[in-house]
Amino acid sequence: MHIYSPEQKIEHLLYKSKNVQVYLKRDDMIHPFISGNKWRKLKYNLQKAQEEQKTTLVTFGGAWSNHLLATACSGATYQYKTIGFVRGEDINNPVLDMCKLFGMKLRFVSREDYKDKLKLFEQLENKEKCYFIDEGGANSEATWGCKELVDELANTYDHIFCAAGTGTTAAGIAQGIQEQNLKTKLHVIPVLKNGGFILDEIQKYHAPIDQIELHLDYHFGGYAKVKPELINFVKNYIKATGVMIEPTYTGKAMYALHDLIEKDYFQEGTKILIVHTGGLTGLLGQLEKFDK
Numbered sequence: 001m002h003i004y005s006p007e008q009k010i011e012h013l014l015y016k017s018k019n020v021q022v023y024l025k026r027d028d029m030i031h032p033f034i035s036g037n038k039w040r041k042l043k044y045n046l047q048k049a050q051e052e053q054k055t056t057l058v059t060f061g062g063a064w065s066n067h068l069l070a071t072a073c074s075g076a077t078y079q080y081k082t083i084g085f086v087r088g089e090d091i092n093n094p095v096l097d098m099c100k101l102f103g104m105k106l107r108f109v110s111r112e113d114y115k116d117k118l119k120l121f122e123q124l125e126n127k128e129k130c131y132f133i134d135e136g137g138a139n140s141e142a143t144w145g146c147k148e149l150v151d152e153l154a155n156t157y158d159h160i161f162c163a164a165g166t167g168t169t170a171a172g173i174a175q176g177i178q179e180q181n182l183k184t185k186l187h188v189i190p191v192l193k194n195g196g197f198i199l200d201e202i203q204k205y206h207a208p209i210d211q212i213e214l215h216l217d218y219h220f221g222g223y224a225k226v227k228p229e230l231i232n233f234v235k236n237y238i239k240a241t242g243v244m245i246e247p248t249y250t251g252k253a254m255y256a257l258h259d260l261i262e263k264d265y266f267q268e269g270t271k272i273l274i275v276h277t278g279g280l281t282g283l284l285g286q287l288e289k290f291d292k
């Protein structure tokens with residue numbers, strides 16, 4: 001499977017006035033349903049599932065999970081059955097409906113049962129034919145796929161920005177930066193509250209952290225939480241650039257980048273890349289917040 005996403009220079013009045021160059025790695029354009037980093041994270045897992053002659057991909061996620069949808073679509077593409085354990089009560093939404101269209105069997109489990117994912121997996125019939133993929137697709141194989149993002153870059157950057165949920169994508173990018181001997185600083189924006197744990201996660205994958213800066217103040221209250229200033233920011237960004245972003249991940253990372261540019265955090269002439277990690281179907285669950 002070939003993965004490609006463009007590296008696009010973005011014109012914005014703020015960048016011009018502060019004399020910084022900002023590029024966007026359009027991982028949102030990798031695939032409409034296996035969006036952004038989720039394709040990179042699945043790549044080597046799908047290879048391993050094939051080597052191990054598994055027939056079913058089993059994974060886990062919340063009701064709006066981009067990863068569930070990505071797994072459902074890759075399963076349909078590469079002839080795997082898919083089972084998705086969904087956290088919480090039995091509900092319907094456009095993302096889950098699309099998972100079902102791709103043939104995924106959904107199993108809703110209580111928040112309590114959801115905590116022990118291995119146990120849920122062990123209880124499956126035919127589990128020897130099943131391939132376990134953790135929530136968000138987080139594992140070492142996933143970091144190998146994310147590392148390749150750095151190999152694809154045509155330019156050299158002083159700074160790379162990305163949002164973090166589990167930190168797997170950031171770990172892969174950090175490995176890529178190290179492997180290529182780049183001086184690039186990696187700025188990671190956890191989208192959850194108390195995101196300090198992301199550094200431990202990154203280290204678990206044996207990725208280097210010496211060039212990483214963690215920005216802990218852009219979570220806006222926690223995972224999938226928003227505030228009016230974030231919603232306004234996302235709205236204005238979309239209008240000013242023609243690039244669709246959502247407020248759960250890329251919106252928060254982009255807010256952080258713009259805030260730091262405004263505060264003259266960067267020297268003039270600095271070249272910055274921000275990764276658009278995709279996940280635009282998640283916007284369907286947030287749209288009503290935009291009218292307020």
Ligand SMILES: *Cc1c(COP(=O)(O)O)cnc(C)c1O
Nearest residue numbers: 165166167168169249277278279
């Ligand atoms: C899953 C996801 C992330 C978080 O990636 P991690 O590797 O878990 O840190 C970021 N952006 C989008 C759009 C996602 O769907």
